[in-house]
Amino acid sequence: MTLYIAREASKLWRKVFMETSVELQLLLEKWKLLLAGLVFQYIHGLATRGVHYLHQPGPTLQDLGFMILPELGKERGYISESVFTVIFLSFVLWTFHPFIYHSKRFYTVLLWRRVLAFLVACQVLRIITFFSTQLPGPNYHCREGSELARLPRPDSVVEVLLINFPRGIVYGCGDLIFSSHMIFTLVFVRTYQKYGSKRFVKLLAWLLAIIQSLLIIASRKHYTVDVVVAWYTVNLVVFFVDNRLPEMPDRTGGSPPLLPLSVKEKDSRAKEENHKLLNGNSGENADWRQRPQVNGKHAEDGNHVHSEATLNGTRR
Template identity: 70%
Template sequence: MYIAREATKLWRKVSAETTAELQLLLEKWQLLLAGLVFQYIHGLAARGVHYLHRPGPLLQDLGFMALPELGQEKGYLSESVFTFIFISFLLWSFHPFIYHSKRFYTVLLWRRVLAFLVASQFLRIITFYSTQLPGPNYHCREGSKLATLPPPNNALEVLLINFPRGVLFGCGDLIFSSHMIFTLVFVRTYYKYGSNRYTVNLVVFFVDKKLPEMPDRTNGLPLLPVSSKDKDGRTKEELHKLDGRMRDEFHKLLNGNTVDATDRRQRLQMNGKHGEDMSHSVSDATPTGT
């Protein structure tokens, strides 16, 4: 009975989410379709620059000097890590269909993701067609049969991307990595819309523990220590009192509570009254003289 009840709840949840997402898809399908089409255009551009690639000597790079190569027999590790990130993000983006901790709509999420991917990939296409570098990967080096592609026999051969060989063994598109674009966009999206941001929380915890709390400067307190007496001979107590009055005036200015004409008039009247009282008291206390 418990399984049947939970299965019924899950089916209602999936049905409700599917209905809501389909309504959004009918409204926002144009940009989603444009983003998917551009992924194909990006693949064609990467294949086109492979025709122009010419192997050459490896360029000096500090990254390769700092991090040793994995080796040709361990090249699958990079693709395995990227595949895990890609599939994990894909599954996570559809979790609102099952879980109740809903923070976004899947259609709107992928709409934003594809928009970022299109902008980044457009810049990538411009860069690797503007500057063509010899690929450092093993299949792009001199002596490899995959370093250059033979001229196409017809247009259909260019338009048909050989997957996954054309994706995994591309050369010439190396100004910045397509894998890195996807990874950064996925991680940034999860950081913004995810609920369990373990990596970021660990970094914040480490920084909070290792670095002292920053002083609050909104109250106008001085950041440098104050000696017991300043150059005018005022003590700390007098300076704190003066700083308190200045802080009050500062908050009044920030809040827009400036002294208007009515308050000024009342203060003048108060001062005048005190002055009259003081003059009367002085005149009463002064002997008339006989």
């Protein structure tokens, strides 16, 4: 039993090591676009902080969702953030599953490059919309009389650049149309819909997206229009950008590896098996199957076998 566990652990570490080496090579090639996407996350945070200085608290606008869904209030507002945290962390962990599991449909670096492209495109539109018109925030800390509803004039540029993370993000006001939480949620759900393999998880993901939408409205983080606009905008943006981007290589179909093998790796059977595990092809290759023999000779294909058999029949 101990030997079995040790052998399986050794295989696991070998897979993790090989996957890491390939992903690092991809990262060295694609780091510029990945870094640009991560930097834009800060720019987006800077924009939400900036619009808070422009926010003018006022009466909450008439909203159909507010009429239907009772307000969760300050004491239960954490429910919405908890559901979002589950969605966020679950997706992040799933994107790294190729480091461990045999069935691998994508490279993690390429997937995050794609996800960041979706996020940036949606966030650019979001920044344009919430700077175009500032609505009075419906959340409890954005209403008239709250100390957090207005931000005092900054003493320096550094104060703006620091954006008071994470408090400045959680208690922001004015960045309403459209919901940032729904951008991340829908991008993650659509990505799993395309590259995930579990049908039950796909259905659960869409259900959580609907629940998240209702909780955002019930917690008064956004107006209903912010959520509605997010649903059709994010889906349209992801559909358009996804069609523009080159498709990622599918690792489950036995397709050629993204990174070529060296000469030594081609000559080594052990390296071939490791590479087969790395690219998610756990089955035996069709070319390795034992060929049938006819009169002590290997047949190359079905037609050759048939012709040999025919010749043997005629000779009899």
